[in-house]
Amino acid sequence: xSNPATDVSAHEVTPPGDFEIKDYLRLDLMPHFMCxxxxxxxxxxxxxxxxxxxxxxxxxxxxxxxxxxxxxxxxYIDASTxxxxxxxxxxxxxxxxxxxxxxxxxxxxxxxxxxxxxxNHLIHACRRNLDITCLMLNNEVYGMTGGQVSxxxxxxxxxxxxxxxxxxxxxxxxxxxxxxGAGLVGREVTLQVxxxxxxxxxxxxxxxxxxxxxxxxxxxxxGRKNDLGESPEMIxxxxxxxxxxxxxxxxxxxxxxxxxxxxxxxxSDRPEYGVAYRAHAARxxxxxxxx
Amino acid sequence: MxxxxxxxxxxxxxxxxxxxxxxxxxxxxxxxxxxxIAERMSKExxxxxxxxxxxxxxxxxxxxxxxxxxxxxxxMTATSGPGFSLKQENLGYASLAEVPCVxxxxxxxxxxxxxxxxxxxxxxxxxxxxxHGDHPVIVITPDSVAEIYNETIRAFDLxxxxxVPVVLMFDxxxxxxxxTVEVSDARKLKTIERKWAKGDKDGFEPYAATKDxxxxxxxxxxxxxxxxxxxxxxxxxFPTQDTEIVARNMNRLLSxxxxxxxxxxxxxxxxxxxxxxxxxxxxxxxxAARRAVKTLRRKGVKAGLFRPITLWPFPExxxxxxxxxxxxxxxxxxxxxxxxxxxxxxGSDDCHVAGLNKIDGEPIVPAEIVAKLEELAR
Amino acid sequence: MELTEVRFAGSGGQGLILCARILFRALSxxxxxAARSQGYEPTSRGGFCFSDxxxxxxxxxxxxxxxxxxxxxxxxxxxxxxxxxxxxxxxVVADQRLTPQPPTGNVELYRTPLTDQAIALGNxxxxxxxxxxxxxxxxxxxxxxxLAKAIEGETPRNFLDLNLEALEAGFxxxxxxxxx
Numbered sequence: 056x057s058n059p060a061t062d063v064s065a066h067e068v069t070p071p072g073d074f075e076i077k078d079y080l081r082l083d084l085m086p087h088f089m090c091x092x093x094x095x096x097x098x099x100x101x102x103x104x105x106x107x108x109x110x111x112x113x114x115x116x117x118x119x120x121x122x123x124x125x126x127x128x129x130x131y132i133d134a135s136t137x138x139x140x141x142x143x144x145x146x147x148x149x150x151x152x153x154x155x156x157x158x159x160x161x162x163x164x165x166x167x168x169x170x171x172x173x174x175n176h177l178i179h180a181c182r183r184n185l186d187i188t189c190l191m192l193n194n195e196v197y198g199m200t201g202g203q204v205s206x207x208x209x210x211x212x213x214x215x216x217x218x219x220x221x222x223x224x225x226x227x228x229x230x231x232x233x234x235x236g237a238g239l240v241g242r243e244v245t246l247q248v249x250x251x252x253x254x255x256x257x258x259x260x261x262x263x264x265x266x267x268x269x270x271x272x273x274x275x276x277x278g279r280k281n282d283l284g285e286s287p288e289m290i291x292x293x294x295x296x297x298x299x300x301x302x303x304x305x306x307x308x309x310x311x312x313x314x315x316x317x318x319x320x321x322x323s324d325r326p327e328y329g330v331a332y333r334a335h336a337a338r339x340x341x342x343x344x345x346x
Numbered sequence: 347m348x349x350x351x352x353x354x355x356x357x358x359x360x361x362x363x364x365x366x367x368x369x370x371x372x373x374x375x376x377x378x379x380x381x382x383i384a385e386r387m388s389k390e391x392x393x394x395x396x397x398x399x400x401x402x403x404x405x406x407x408x409x410x411x412x413x414x415x416x417x418x419x420x421x422m423t424a425t426s427g428p429g430f431s432l433k434q435e436n437l438g439y440a441s442l443a444e445v446p447c448v449x450x451x452x453x454x455x456x457x458x459x460x461x462x463x464x465x466x467x468x469x470x471x472x473x474x475x476x477x478h479g480d481h482p483v484i485v486i487t488p489d490s491v492a493e494i495y496n497e498t499i500r501a502f503d504l505x506x507x508x509x510v511p512v513v514l515m516f517d518x519x520x521x522x523x524x525x526t527v528e529v530s531d532a533r534k535l536k537t538i539e540r541k542w543a544k545g546d547k548d549g550f551e552p553y554a555a556t557k558d559x560x561x562x563x564x565x566x567x568x569x570x571x572x573x574x575x576x577x578x579x580x581x582x583x584f585p586t587q588d589t590e591i592v593a594r595n596m597n598r599l600l601s602x603x604x605x606x607x608x609x610x611x612x613x614x615x616x617x618x619x620x621x622x623x624x625x626x627x628x629x630x631x632x633x634a635a636r637r638a639v640k641t642l643r644r645k646g647v648k649a650g651l652f653r654p655i656t657l658w659p660f661p662e663x664x665x666x667x668x669x670x671x672x673x674x675x676x677x678x679x680x681x682x683x684x685x686x687x688x689x690x691x692x693g694s695d696d697c698h699v700a701g702l703n704k705i706d707g708e709p710i711v712p713a714e715i716v717a718k719l720e721e722l723a724r
Numbered sequence: 725m726e727l728t729e730v731r732f733a734g735s736g737g738q739g740l741i742l743c744a745r746i747l748f749r750a751l752s753x754x755x756x757x758a759a760r761s762q763g764y765e766p767t768s769r770g771g772f773c774f775s776d777x778x779x780x781x782x783x784x785x786x787x788x789x790x791x792x793x794x795x796x797x798x799x800x801x802x803x804x805x806x807x808x809x810x811x812x813x814x815x816v817v818a819d820q821r822l823t824p825q826p827p828t829g830n831v832e833l834y835r836t837p838l839t840d841q842a843i844a845l846g847n848x849x850x851x852x853x854x855x856x857x858x859x860x861x862x863x864x865x866x867x868x869x870x871l872a873k874a875i876e877g878e879t880p881r882n883f884l885d886l887n888l889e890a891l892e893a894g895f896x897x898x899x900x901x902x903x904x
Contacts, residue, residue, distance in 0.1 A: 081573075084584065117566045119413070130573055130584065135566035137416060138575035138585075139409065140439050146406035150413025150421065151566075153397045154371050158417070158566055176409075179402035332399075336392035353749055378766065462766045490787075523787055524748055524760035636785035712786050 071104065079103040079113065081133050088127050092278075092286025094271030095128050095192050097245040101269075102161070102190060103132065104248075105255035117158045119148040121173060124199050124273075125165030125192040142173030145180040148187050156329050159259065162189040166207040167197050170226050174206075180264055181235035185328040188258040188265040191228060194273035202276035209311050213280045225312075228268050233321040238263025240321040244270040244293035250317075257319055262327045270296070270315065283310065350529050356491045356521040357424075360450060360514065361386035363498035364422050366532040368539070369448070370396035371421035373410035375403055375429060378462040379518040380452035383424035404432035412436060412445050416574060418565040420502055420539075424450035426518075427469060428459060431476070437511050438477035439576045442599070444509035444553070444561070446540055448501045451513055452521040455707050464707030465518035467629055468681035473513050474658045480596070482603045484610060485513045485658040487628040491525035497655065499530070503538040504610060508602055509560050515657070517680065519630040519709050543570055552583040553595060559602040603659050611664065612655040617643065618668040621650025623719050624675045626665065626689055628657060631678045631710045638715035645716075647723050660688055669697060674722045678702035678710045698722070727780045728756075730794040730865060731809070732852070733802025734822070737769040739852035740798060742878065744775030746856060749874035750866045751779045759787030772801045794863050795831075796855045797823045798838070817859045819851065834862065834901055841893055850890035857894020858901075868895055 080103070089095055106116065116134035120126040122141035129136045135158075139147045144162045152160045169177050169191045180187065196214055197203040204214040204221050207228065211220040233240045239261040243251040251269065258265030272278060272289040283289050288307075295302035295309040297317060302308060354362070361383050364372070372391060374384035388398040397414070401407040407423045414421040425433060430451045440447050453469045455461030469476075473485045484504055488497045498514060505512040541562040543550060552572040553561050564570035577585035578592050586592060603610060617639055618624060625635045632653045642649035652668040654661055669675055675693055677686040679701070686701040693699045702718045704710050730747060732740040741762050748760040758779040765771030776789040791811040797803055797818040807827050810816070818826035819838040826833055836858060842851035853875070860866055871891055879887045 113571060114567055114569050117417075130575070134571055135564070136571075136573045137413075138573070138577065139412075140405075140435055140576055143405055143409040143436065146401060146409035147413040147416075149399065149401070149406070150371065150373055150410030150415075151417045152413075153399060153410070154414035154419040154421070155417035155566060175402050176406055179406070332397065336395070336397075339392045340395075353752055463764050519761060519788065522762050524745070525784075525787065526752060526757065630788070633786045633788075640785065709788060711788070711790055713790070 074104050074107045076100055076103055079106065079133055080131050084131055087131055089124065090275040092272070092274035092289070093124070094194065094245040094273075094290065095124060097248060098190065098192050098251070098269045098271055099128050099131065101248050101251040102255055104252040105259060108252070109256060109259055111159050111259070115158055117151060117155070117160045118163060119144045119151065119160065120163040121165070121168035123165040123168050123197065124194070125163055125168060128192070129163050142168050142171070143176060144168070145173060145176040145187070145189060149180060149183070149185055152185055152187055153329055153332070156186075160187045161259070162187055164189060164191050166191060166193045166195060166205045166228070170206040170228055177266075178231070178235040181232050181237035181266060183328040184236060184238045184263040184325060186262055186264070188255070189267065190255070191266065191268050192271045193228065193268050194271040194277060196273050196277040198273045198276050202280060212277075212310065214277070229266070229316070229320050232266035236323070236325070237266040237321070238323055238325065238327070239265040239319065241265070241319045242268040242270065242315065242317050244297065244315065244317060245272065246290050246293040254319065261322070263325070281310070350531065351526050352529050353524060354491055354495070354527045355382060356494050356516065356523045357382035357452065358386050359491045359495040359527055360424070360498050361390060362529060363495040364448065364502065365390045365394060365396070366530050366535055367420065367499040367502035368537050369420045369422050369502060370394065371411065371414035371419045372396070372423065373399045373401045373407040373414070373421070374423050375401055375407045375425065377404075377426045377429045379454055379521055380424045380426045380450060383450055383452070404429040405435060408433045408436035408440070408447070408449065411447050412440055415445050415447050416566070420446070420506065422448040422450065424452065426452050426454045426462070427456045430469060430472065434477040437483065438479060438481055440511040441477065441481035441483055442479075442576055442578070443574050444599070445511070446505040446509055447511050448498070448505055449511055449513050451515045453515060453517050461707045463518065465630060465709055466680045466705070466707070467517055467631065468684065468705070469515065470657065470679070470681065470684040473515055480600055482510050482600060483513060483658060484508070484510055484603065484656065485515055486655060487515050487657045488655065489516075489520060489629050489632040489653065491520070491523055492527045493655070494520065495527050495529065499535070499537065500612075506538045506540040507560070508606060508610070509540060509563060510602065517629045543568065547571065551581040553579060553581045555581070555598050559598050559605050607659055610656055610659060611661040613661045613664050614651075614653040614655060615664075615668050616651040616653070618650035618652055620648055620671065621668070622648040622671065622673050623650070623723055624669050624672040625649065625651045625678065625715065625719070626653070626675055626685065627651070627678045628654060628685070631680060634710050634712045635678060635715055637712035638719065641712060641716050642719060647719065649719060660692070662692055665689070665692055669693060672697055674698040674700060676700050676702055676715070676719055676722060678715050678718070680704050680710060727778055728794075728865060729789040729792045729811075730777045731774055731789060731792050731806055732796045732798070733772075733774040733806045734798030735801050736764055736767055736771045736773040738773070738798045739849060740773055741775045743796065743852045743856045744777050746871060746874045746878050747777045747860070747866065749877055750870035751777065753870045753873060754866055756780065757782060757784055759784050761788050772805055774802060774806065794859055794865060795827070796859050797826055798852060798855060799823060800825060803827055815859065815863045817855055817862070819855065834858070836897060836901065841897070842890065845886065845890055845893060847886055850886055853887050853890035854894040854897070857891040858897050861895040861898035862901070
């Protein structure tokens with residue numbers, strides 16, 4: 056983080072220890088496909104850092120993603136990676152995790168993939184509470200298709216399908232996930248990588264469904280369209296979204312209508328679905344399978 | 347009678363056969379007239395340490411099945427017309443990413459919600475071309491409860507062997523029919539499992555061309571750490587739009603069933619040897635045709651029945667042989683004319699092809715076939 | 725091949741499919757090859773519902789009924805869709821109360837108070853089994869012992885005695901009807 060514009064003084068700098076991102080990447084696929092300044096790469100780094108710290112073997116790691124920019128992130132991870140259909144990665148991961156409880160299953164989705172076309176799968180994944188960690192990279196836009204409005208686009212923002220400003224209210228995905236029963240719900244911004252890494256650790260270690268919203272930035276399309284500046288400025292705006300009262304009159308003026316609550320927002324210890332299913336099935340088996 | 351005979355409902359026979367074939371994962375969504383398959387699977391799978399899940403929708407059901415199969419477990423889903431439409435998206439994925447899975451379509455009247463409790467055979471073309479893009483798919487159409495049992499097992503075998511989604515399609519009448527079936531002893535049954543990738547990760551290509559055009563499959567945990575995608579991909583499994591690589595890989599994918607068609611094709615010929623009037627049909631219409639052939643033979647009309655058991659790929663050569671001496675071919679089907687298009691395509695110029703169609707939700711009865719064929723014979 | 729074709733018709737929820745299952749099993753026990761089909765409306769209760777049993781000595785080419793030898797009509801809604809399938813001289817048993825206009829002409833018709841008999845036995849739901857017993861007794865479709873054995877296999881244990889009693893009542897009603 057050599058850019059002087061990136062003021063990290065408020066945060067403790069966590070040394071990466073023996074974490075080397077290259078150990079977890081498919082280097083032969085580089086250069087990667089993301090635009091310069093895209094926040095998804097930061098989220099990827101935080102995820103791999105968390106995986107490293109947790110000592111998860113790459114051979115036992117399964118990454119499932121859907122369609123969109125977020126869907127392409129998984130392919131760079133040196134693990135068993137599944138790039139699935141639009142909106143369905145959580146449903147696919149449900150089958151994978153139930154069939155293979157030995158695997159660590161992580162879903163990387165986006166705001167369109169997870170909340171629009173895949174919204175039904177999200178609420179039911181939360182309800183079931185199967186041990187999957189879902190990272191929803193929220194950049195507030197359909198980037199890959201050229202910048203159309205998404206379910207999380209903030210009000211009044213410009214997109215290619217809201218050229219006079221968005222009037223649809225945005226989803227609060229975390230509230231949705233909590234209400235639907237997710238075992239752990241959290242939100243973090245890409246500005247704070249170690250904190251994001253720790254949140255992802257919490258998500259992966261939680262026995263149950265973890266829904267993690269990562270506030271990412273789409274500089275090239277969303278940022279440009281809305282004059283939000285280059286990547287560092289966009290990422291800095293995350294600070295003003297966290298503490299809007301402190302940034303009332305500056306260029307960092309928040310564009311999100313509500314203050315972003317970050318960290319672990321909800322946690323419940325209700326039974327993990329896979330364990331519950333297997334226990335229930337074992338009981339049914341001894342009883343002879345019911346009527 | 348030797349063996350273990352059970353009085354089974356068609357849909358239950360399908361569920362029991364799936365378990366016997368080694369299916370250990372089922373994901374489904376309730377839909378008439380296929381729900382009995384899900385219900386039975388929910389009871390049977392726990393007995394064999396398998397997993398049943400009722401998903402939130404039809405897309406999710408096939409998605410979960412594909413997830414389980416990519417995890418290395420034989421998996422199945424079941425649905426009917428409206429759900430089959432919704433499943434086309436992930437069926438295409440399974441086809442391109444070459445994920446073994448079995449999709450049951452207990453067909454009912456359509457289009458749209460149609461007639462949920464009435465039989466139809468109007469998904470014939472959808473079962474072949476329902477998903478976008480050129481894609482390999484095997485479709486099997488049993489005509490009795492015993493055949494549902496045996497063909498469900500074969501569906502798993504074919505799906506595993508050729509890494510292709512297999513659609514098992516039978517109409518509501520057959521699905522809800524009860525007949526006596528000889529069931530297999532699962533312990534003695536020889537079933538096929540997909541070829542697993544062996545050797546080192548270095549140099550491993552998940553979609554490398556092999557002689558049978560079916561690449562061995564990686565499984566999470568085996569150290570291969572492969573990538574699977576619905577994007578057109580190279581042998582490496584990673585997406586590409588390089589025209590040469592795309593053409594090579596798509597040609598390999600599309601040649602898979604053609605190369606192995608001898609093993610995939612299955613059909614039945616009834617009195618076709620000297621048949622002057624050939625009936626071609628599937629499912630409950632084929633049962634009607636069986637009786638019609640007997641009646642017509644008694645009346646001195648040389649009738650025969652050619653019944654594709656593997657509907658797609660259509661057993662072309664076998665049909666041509668059966669139709670060689672025929673003056674006319676009649677295609678009775680419970681739709682407005684679908685299978686007849688394939689028969690017109692395959693029939694010789696001097697052979698008259700006629701359809702017999704019924705779209706009112708009632709099965710075609712033997713007398714209707716007899717009457718139509720007598721009309722053709724006049 | 726001589727086939728026996730039997731239909732149980734009425735309104736959804738009357739136990740018509742159960743009746744057909746019992747008959748299917750009983751005929752199988754007697755060495756027949758049987759097929760049972762069913763049709764219903766998209767309602768769980770009410771609406772036209774039927775279940776047919778076709779049985780013969782050899783493999784069945786066509787498993788559906790084309791010419792009914794027997795019809796048990798438990799409700800008026802079962803009559804109209806079944807009428808055209810009735811063979812000349814077919815035996816028809818119709819519930820007196822719920823089937824006010826049974827098929828007539830060219831059939832051997834027995835109108836009996838099946839529902840009332842079931843109520844007398846203590847449960848209206850066994851009207852179907854009484855009808856099954858009566859129709860089998862009148863038509864000689866299959867033996868009482870086979871039916872009793874089939875009932876054991878097809879019905880819940882806590883209803884077994886009641887169902888067997890209903891079967892007996894059905895067979896017993898044969899004598900009364902023939903005497904009448």
